[in-house]
Amino acid sequence: MQRSRVRPHPAALCCMSFPLSLTPFMSSALTYLGPPFNEKDFSPPRPNSTALSLPSAATRLELWHGLENQARLAQNQKAYSVLLAAVRELARSTLCPALKTSLLHFCTGLDGLLGSISALMTTLGYALPPPSANMEMRPTMNDFAKKVEGFWILRELQSWLWRSAKDFNRLKKRLRG
């Protein structure tokens, strides 16, 4: 990540710790979808639905590292705003009370993370990306497609959390350096 000429506010840097983890309820969420979604090697094709209209976390590493801070932060911001809406929808539609509670709790954490990224971008003088598309404009999907979408929301979320954790550590080091 390139060194920025603008020093971020210390408070924004403090927020770059990364406590979010899907691990506690990932297993129960996949079990809730039923087999084969909870099987280790199961990988349905990624749908191009509105809920998944987010930057892919699977961008090749060298390409990702080649991006500027602003671009990467913007992609983080975009990804988490889409994923937050998607996880909220997952929570709303779930019939399992415990899972619903876990998902809503996670949404609170995601919301905090989005706020931290926005604060950091503002501090660095970057423009915030425009809001994500409205989830209510989704086309009708069959139940299996919805499950696949839910599966991919969780998977993308997990990938973004891993990527962001590394990103923010690197960013923190460079900005402090």
Next chain:
Amino acid sequence: MPRLSVSPSSKPNCSPVWLISVLLGLLAIHTNAKDVLTVPQQVSLSANMYTQHLTISWLGGAATTFDLMILRTELNETVFYETVSVTMNQVSGRHQWNWTSVEPLQCTSLSIKIRSRDGQTTSEWSNTQILQGSDLPSNEELQMYPQDRIVPVGANTTFCCIVEEGKLFGTIRYGNTVMNTTRLSRRSFAATVVNQELSGKTGTNVVCFDNPKTKLTGAVVFVGYPPLPTDFVCETRDLTSAVCQWNEKRDTNLYRKRGTRYSLNKRFSPEEKQKECSVAQWEGNFTLVAVNPLGQYSLTDSAEINHRVHPVAPVNLTFVVHAWNASVLWQWEYNSYSSLALDCQVELASQGYKTKRTFSGVGLRSVVLSDLYPDEDYSVQVCCGAQQNFWKWGSWSKSFSFKTNNYVPDAPDVWMWMNKDYTGQVIWKPLTQRQSHGLITGYEVTLWSPEVNFQHTEFFSPDTYAVPVNLTQIATRSSDNKVMATVIAKNAAGVSQPASVLIPLRLTDVEPLTVSRAVYTDRGFPLFWQHNANDTCAYVVEWYEASCKWDCPVEWIKLAAGNTNVTIKSANFQPGVRYNISLYSNSSEAPELLQHWQGYMQELVPSSSVLLSTTQQDSDILLTWREIPLVNRRGFLLGYNIYISGGSQLTLLGNCIHMHACFIITFITICCRKCISLVHMVQKPEWDSSKEVLVVIPEEDEDEEGLGIGDEPVDTDEPTSLRYYNQVVDERPIRPRFPDSSDSSASSLDSACTDVTYTGIQTSGSSLVFQLDPQGSSEGGGGGGGGGGYRPQMQSRAPSDDIGLASPEPFLEPQAASAGGYKPQSSWHFDSPVEAGESGRLAPSLGSPTSVASTQFLLPDEEEYAEEKRQPSSSAATWFTNLLSSTKP
């Protein structure tokens, strides 16, 4: 499905002429029909993909019978081929036939053709109509059908997978199960799931994989039940509207958009989960319809409104409180209740107990709760039901609490204890919460004697329950025998009635009555006494520890006149403690002692031994011991055993039933080397010396008669042991040297056996050897002790028999005791370590769990022996030395 067929006549006996005529007629008709059979025209198809219904319609002319053929277009496989009877729709002029496909209609294209039939004659086939499936080459995607299907438990469903153009089919999985498949077309494959079980909440996934697994698609099927509501009932809370409720007998397993929708009298219930719906006006007849994607179910309920009154909870409870009663007032949410006849339950809770009281009235909104206790916390809840056409109790009100007012205390229960010097105590029992009627602020105690014009009053704090009195001066001035003590309790509401007890000044002069023995049972000490028909007095039974002599902590119970028995109980009763129990008259006169008992809650082994000493008087030995202190007896003493210790064993010389202070043992020494002694045991000389309570050893009789000397070696290390026993006496053989390794066993007896060389008594005859098994002794009642052996008393006994126990300390001989029904002791206790230590110092335990032993050397006593050891030239020392040399190897 109806089918046409030609069947033979049911009348085979018809004439041949008639039969031929019929056949000719039929032939003519057939010929004419073939001429008019038309080929079905304008065949059209209409498909319902969800229900998998295919509607086929056509113009069929006058024909009513048609052959229908349905083929899978690609593979030309026949799916359906039957002859059907179809009537023409008079309005449209078309024929129509409905067919339901097992497979989803999207699975593959279907070809449909029709021909008319008239008997065996058929028309040409119509043009083939094709219902296009989703497996057309133009639709290249991987697909699965049906989607989002909802089926009942036990259904069979066929799924099909259309593989992507140019890919190979892999597998179809239903949940975790790989299904068998059949090919429907070049790209379409089907699998049928039979007898489907309940799916999960999110349905069961049916997934199709290609081969190799590069892509997948799937569908979700929800398996559940149609609705089955039960317990549908309507009632009113406000006497106007209806509230209807119901339950579901089973979970449909279908939720959200697939869940059950309810309607009540054609008005839909807003909530799926809520099994309750309201109607603004009571309509009398109610119909509930439950609908879900798998079906619907209806229930009805009919009733008049006044048969279905379920009252609401009373609100705004208030109280008007007094000491012994309280009024409860409440309000009703609806004015209509003011004319409703009600039965109301009031649940009253106090001190952990709940009671219900029922009240009735029209529009009831207050009740009076009587029979309450002063100064007590109560909580109250109220619920009501309609008095007429009772339907059910209404809702309980919230719980409200109140506390009753204070009231003057009850009179205390007063008694007294007098020492032998005109001092004593006036005692009363603490008032319970239900006797105090409020916080006790103190007591007022008055002593007065009208005769000497004496009155003295003092006030005491509320925690005072005994007041010392000294009546010495009054006793000297008064010729009367009694002084009145009066106690009054006080609280914020006032003072109690005075409680009095007459203190007899001459109580100590009363001769003690005979003492009966009270036997403890599980319930306490049961006591019985004779009732004198002329007596109108009440009674007081008091008890205290017999060892207490001064200002004793006495307990008592007061009984009404006419009682002849009582069982006294106390949490203070202790095992091994003797209690004095007294029955007094309780009248306007001073209490008079009527009867006296003594008893133990549980008898224990005495906690100390006697202090034994000997005095030689020529050839006589005087054994002396003192009475065991009462507190150490811990049971009724039955007597004493006297043993002579002979090294490894003890020999019973005899026993003494009565408690005497001393014995005289007379030795008649026949010779010095092998001593033969006569033991003659008598009671204390100043008593009747003619009573010999012990029997001499048989050899002694021989010796006394000079018939010879026994051949067996003489054991010369034999100090005499005195052993006393009580009701729990153990008659088993005793071995003094090693009953166990405890401190108490390291006794002076051991050392005596080592050091003392005196021999005076030959031991033979009834020598008793201590058994190694310490358990066996108490079990074998017929053991070494003979018929009168160890059979200790049971803890629980029959109630005391006053006649049999009339004499003071009525001890029994061990033999008599055994015959009299001693039973195994329920428990016995080792002495406390302190007591054991003391016993060891005084005299060692002989190892019995039920007795304590004392030992003393017969001759000489320890000091004399020590002195003689220091002066070996003395004759006695020489005599001991000789004896030792002759008996030790």
